[in-house]
Amino acid sequence: MKLLDYILFSTAVALFIIGIYETMVMGVGHAYGIFMVSLGLLFVFGYRKSKREQKK
Template identity: 40%
Template sequence: MKFSEAILLSLSVAFFIIAVHQTFVLGIAQSYWLFMLSVTMLLLNRLAKKKQDEKEVQQEQVAVGKKINKHKTTTKVKSRK
């Protein structure tokens, strides 16, 4: 987990706890925006994880592609006539 993902997750949990407290004190109408902020942080965290996973997969594909190309250039193919 990257630092930015940890921060987003922590903020999401913190806003949710604050929202629950404000719901008991003021009611749901006054704390709705805090719940939405919490959900937004969760979605941003999910998006960051998805981008990181896609980046890792792309790097793995490039690494595998380099190995295949290296193998093709080092092996000699005899032509039949």
């Protein structure tokens, strides 16, 4: 794993935790954007991981 992969994954996890907190405090409607950004980062992380495995 490269540094960018660590940053992508850790940011996605952190945003997911923030989204859970926002859901408990304000509701799902306010945290929806945070969850979508987190999910997008996880998709990018998975894409980069699969591309790296295909090269090997």
